[in-house]
Amino acid sequence: MGKDDLDRKIYVLDTNVLLHEPLAYLSFQEHDVVIPMTVLEELDHIKDRKRDVSRDARVAIRSLDDVLTNATPEQMLEGVDLPKVQRDPNKPASSGKLIIVNDHLYPDSISGLPGNENDHSIINCALQLQKQYADKKVVLVTKDINMRLKAKGVGLKFVEDYRTDQLIDDINLLTSGYNKFEGDFWTTVGECQTEQQGRYSLHKVPTSRMPEVFYNEYLLDDSEHFAARVVGYDDAYVTLKDISVERLLHQQAWGVKPKNVYQGMALDALLDPNIELVVLTGPAGCGKTLLALASALEMIIEKGIYDKVIVTRNTPEIAESIGFLPGTEEEKMAPWLAAITDTLEVLHKHDESPISSRNYIMEKANIQFKSVNFMRGRSIQNAVVILDESQNLTASQLKTIITRCGEGTKLICTGNLAQIDSNYLTPVTSGLTYIVERFKDFEGSATINLNGVVRSRLASFAEENL
Template identity: 55%
Template sequence: MQKIFVLDTNVLLHDPMAIKSFHEHKVVIPMTVLEELDSIKDRKQKDVSREARIAISSIDNMLADATPKQMQVGVPIPSTESGTLSIFPDQLVSETIIGPFINASPQQNNDNRIINVSLTLQKQNPDAFICLITKDINMRIKAKGCGLENVEDYRKDKVLDDIDLLARGYVRVPGKFWDNVDSVETQRNQGKTIHRIPRGSVEDAYISMFIIDDEGFAGFVDHLDDEYLYLHDLGDGTLERQNSWGVKPRNMEQGMAMYLLTHPEIDLNIMTGPAGSGKTLLALASALEAIIEHKQYEKLIVARSTPPIAEDIGFLPGTEEEKMAPWLAAFEDNLEILHGGDESPFSSIDYVKEKANIQFKSLNFMRGRSFNNSYVIIDEAQSLSQFQLKSIITRIGQNSKIVILGNLAQIDNHYINPLTSGLTYCVDKMKNFKHASIMHVNGIERSRLAAFAEENL
C-alpha cells in the first residue's frame, strides 16, 4: 500500500530534518506550511526562527533543480530508499473537490487548510494510506472529526516507550546483593577494592552506575566488558560521610549524586528528580569546592532554560547577568543556604561570586562559544529539545565539566513531553559513555510540606 504523509509546520520546527524520517514513502508539504515557515524565520525568538531556516534550506536543497511539475508529483529524498517530497498548492483546494471541508476561519485558517489538503489526498487516493503528522493535539482531534482516517503525532524523536524505563543511575537489590551472585573475584587496585562478578548478575548494567542493597552495600561500576562487571566497593558509610563546601548528603541518592559530581573522570553529570530533592544545591556546592578549594576550574557558568526568555530578556534593563537575575534567583537562594550561617552572609556571597567567577548566561547566547576550564551548570533542562541540548553540550571545551539538571514532571514546552525531552534523550544516549554519569535524586529534602505536595497534589 502506498503511504503518503502530510507534514504540519510544527513537525518541521520540532525536527527540521523530519522529511528524511519517512524512508520509502511519499512526503507532502502543503504550501501553507512553507508560508508559515517563511513568516517564522524572521521572528525574534531565535530558537524557532533558526529551526525554520534550517527546514527551509533543507527543502530548497531537495527541490532546487526540480521543475514545477516535478515538485507537485514528487522529487526523490536523499539518503532514503525511494522516498519522495512534493509540494501541494493547497490554495486550489475547495469544497467542490472534497466532501468534508473546513471553512478557513481567521483564527484557524492555516490549520484548516492543511487538514483540507489531507482530506483531498484521501479522496484522490482511496487505496493509499494518507496520514497527517502534527504535534498539535487539537488539530489531530479536528482532523479525525472531519473524516481523516489517519492522524498521528511525530514519534521519531520518542526516546522510550515508557518513562519508567529511563535509566536512574542505580539499581536497588532487595535483601542482600551477594545472595544473587554466583561467583566473585576480589582484588585491591590502587587503594580500591574491586569485585569482578559475571555481567549477568545485574541486568542492563552500564558504566558509572551504582548497585545498592538493603544491607548497606554500595558498589560502583568502575568498568565492564562482555563477560564481567568490575565493582568498586565503596564500603560502609562512604557515601554518607562525603562533604562538599559544607554540604553533606541527607539520603542515599544525594550521596551517590555527590560521589559522581566529584568523580575526576566524569565530564558530564545528568541529575534528574523532583523539586526539592537538592539537585541545584549539590551541583552548586560541588562547583564551589572544585573551583575555590581545589583550583580545578577557572569559572562557574550558570544557565537556565526558561521559555519566555528569548522574548523577555531584551526588554529588561542592565547587563546580561542583570537580565538573567529573575530566572536565576534559585541559585541566589542556594548561595544563601550555603552561607546563611556566616557572620556576614551577604559579604560571603559576594566574595564567593567573585572568587568562583560566577557568570550567569542565557542559553540563547551560548551557541557558537567554547567553554574551557569551566564548570557549567544547566538548570531546568527538561524543556530543552534534543537539538538544543546537543548544541549546548558540544560547547564544552578542554578541562571542563557540565552538570545538567531537570525534573521531567515540570515540562513547560508545548511540543515536548517526558518521552521526547532532550533531557530524556541525553540520559538514554549518554549512559554508556565512560565519562558521563546519571543520577535520579528522589528524596524530597526541601521541607515536609514540599514532600507532601510532590506526592499528593
Template identity: 60%
Template sequence: MGTIKKTQNCDTQHDKSSRKLFVLDTNILLHEPHAIYSFQEHDVVIPMTVLEELDRIKDSKRDVARDARVAIRALEAIFHDATPEEISTGIPFGKQITDSNHVSGTISILADFDIQDSDKAFADKAGDNRILNGVLSLQNSSAPREVVLITKDINMRLRAKGAGVEHVEDYRTDQLIDDVQFLTKGFTEYKGNFWDNFKQVESKNIGSKTFHTVDREGLEPTYINQYLIDEDSDFAGRVEELTPTTAKIRDLGREHLLHRQAWDVRSKNIYQGMALNALLDPDIDLVILTGAAGSGKTILAMAAALEMTIEKKIFDKIIVTRNTPDIGEAIGFLPGTEEEKMLPWLAAITDTLEALHKNDHNTEGSLKYICDKANIQFKSINFMRGRSIQNAFVLLDECQNLTASQIKTIITRCGEGSKIVCSGNLAQIDSTYLTPVTSGLTYIVERFKSFEGSVNVHLNGVVRSRLAEFAEENL
C-alpha cells in the same frame, strides 16, 4: 537536475504504492528542524500553510525562531534548483539507488490553499484547517496509499480524526521509550543482600580503591557507571567495566556516600550521596540529575561546582544557563548586561548561592567574592551556540523544557577539560509540544546510559522541607 529526472523515471507505480505519504505539521519542524530526513524511505509532503507559518516565526523574537530558520534552509537546499512541477510532484532526497527497483522517497510541497470544495471538511481558512483539508484531499486522491498526518499537537490529532483523517501520529523518531516509568534511574536497588546474587566474587585492591568482579548474570540489566545499592548490607558500588559475561564493580560503601560533602553541603540520603560522587568525580564529563522539586538537584550541582572550581582548582569558571521559553521576546526589554538580564530566570541559582552562604557574617559580600573568585557567568542559552567552552563547569538547569536537538547544541559546545551537569524535573514541563517521553532530558538519559564518561542519578525524596515533601506527594 539530471539525476533527479533519471530517478523519477525509474520510480514504478509499485514503488509508489508501497510507500506512505507523511504530511508534516509546523510543530514537527520546530521540534526537529531536520525531521524531513527521518522519512526518506517514504514520501514527505509539506503543506504551503506550514511554510507560511515558518515564515512568520523565523523573524519573531520567540525562542523557536532559530529552529524555523534551520528548517527553511534545509528545505531550500532540496528545492533550490527544482521546477514548480518537480516541487509539486516530489523531489527525491538524493539517496543512491540501491537496486533497479527501489529508490528513496520524495519530498514535495502541497498547495493546500487550492483544494476542491468536495475534499474540504472546514470552510474557513485558519492554518490548521487548511492543513487538514489538504490531508483529506491527499487521502482521497492517493488511495489506496496510506496518508499519515504527523503532528505534536494533541488537539490537532483529535480534530484530524474527527474530520475523517484515517492515520494520525505523533513524531516519535527521537522518542526512545514509550513510558517515562521505564526511564533508567542511574541506580539499581537490590532487595536483601547484594552479594547473595553471586556464587563467586573476585576482589582486588588497587591503591585505596576496591574492585569486585562478578558474573553478569547475577545483575539486573545494568549499564556502565550505574550505581548498585541494597537494603540489608553496607554495600554501595558503581559499575566500572562490563564484558559480555562479567562486571567490574567499584566498591564505594554506603557510609562513605552518606558522608560525601562539597562546599559544606552533606548528602542527606543515599541518592544525594551517589549524585555527589558523580559530581565530584573529575573523570565524569556529564552528570544528569533528575528528580522532584526539592530533591536537591540545583544545590548539589552548585556546591560541587564551587568545590571543584575554588577549592580543587580543576575548572577556571562556572557557566550557568537554562532554558527560558520567552527569553527571545523579553530579554531585550530588561535593563543591564546579558548576565543582569538573565538573573530573573536564574533566581533558583542565586537563591542556592545565598543558601550556601546564609551563615556568613556578610552574605552579600560573600556572594560577590565567590562570584568573582569562581568566575561565575550567567549566560543565555541563545548565546551558547557557536561557542567552544574550555575548562568550565557548566550547569544547564530546567532541561526538561529542551528538545533533544537543543540539548545536543549545548553539550557539543563543551570542549577539553569541561564538565556539564544537566538537571530537570520531568513533572514540570512547560513546553507546549514536549511530554516526559519526548523531552530532551529523557532523550539524553537514554542515549548516554552506555557512555563511560557520563552518570545519571534520579534523586528520590524531597529534602527541601516537610511542607515541600507533603505537597510533592499529595498535590
C-alpha cells in the same frame, strides 16, 4: 497499483516538525512526504526573526531547496524523488516523493475550527488528502499536542508525533541511574575477584551474572550497607568500585551533606572529575540545584579543579523578552536564575551577612549567567556548566550545548520531567530523556534520579498527593 504502492503512506508535515529537525522530511523511508504551502509561509515568517528558532527555519528552507532545485513545475506537482533508502538487501532501494501542496486551493471542509488559522489550513490539507487517497494511509505529523487533538476531533484518522529522537516508549522505562537488588548483593552474585586500588576495592563479577549494566550505574541492595559503581565491563567481567553506603553518606561539598543515599550517589558523581556529564532528575525539592551548585563551589574554590561556573537555562520567555529588560546579559538573566541565587543564600544562611557572602562567592567562583541563545559558537574550557530546567530543551538544543564543552569542562544537567513548560515536548520526547538514554553507555557520564523530596514536609506531601 502494486502492493508496495498500497503500503506507501503519505505524511503531511507541520511547521514545528521542520523546526524541531530541519531534515525531518528525509526520515520517512519509502513513504511520500507532503509539505503544505502554509508550512513554507510559516518558515518564511520565522526565518527573519531574531530568535534561535530562525536558524532552524533557514536550514529547513535551504535543504528543501537542495531537493527541489532542478525540478520542473510538473515534477513539483507530481512529487520529486527523495534520496533512496535500502531497507532489504534483496530488494531494490526504494524512495518516497517530496510533494509541495498548494493547500490554499482546497475547499475549507472544517469551518469554525478555533485557534490558529495556519493550523486550520494544515489540518484541512491532510483531510482533503485523506478523501483524495482513500486507499492510502494519510498521516499528519506535528509536535503540537493541541493540534493533534483538533485534527482527530475533525475526522483525521491518523495523527502522530515526530519521534525519530524518542528512544523509549514509556517514561517509566527511563533508567534511574541505579539498580537495587533484593536481599544481599553478594548472596545473589556469589564469588568474585577483588583487588585493591588506592582507598577503594575493585570487584570483578562475571558478566553472565550481571548481564544488563551500564557505565557509572550504582548498585544497592537491601542491607543498607553495600553500594558500588560500575566502572567498566566487557564480555567476561563487570568491574565494580566498592563505595559503601556509609562512605556515600559521609561525603560533603561546600558544607552540604547528603540527606539520603540518592543524594550520596549524586554527590559521588558530581565530585568525580572523570565524569564529565552528570544528569540529575527528580521531583521538585529533591536537591538537584543545591547539590550541583555546592559541588561546583567545592571543586572550584576548595580543590581548584575548574576555573568558573556557567549557569544557563532555557525558558520560553527568555527568547521573547530578554531584549526588553534593562542592563547587561547577566542582569537580564537574573530573574530566571533566581533559583541559583536563592540556593547560594541557603548555602550561606548562617553567615553574618548572607547577601554579602553570596556576592563574594559569585565573584570568587566566577559564576556567570548565560542564556542558552548565546551559547552557540562558544567553546567553554575548564568550567562547570550547570544547565538548569533542562527538561524544556529538545535533543538538538541539548546537542548545541554539549558540543560547546571543551577540555576540562563538566556539564551538570538538572531537570524534572513532571514540569515541562514547552507545548511540543512530553516526558518521553524531552531532550533530557534523550541524553539520559543516549549517554548511559558512555564512561564519562552518570545519571541519578533523586528519589524523594527533602525540601520540607509540606513540599513532600504536595509532591505525593497533588
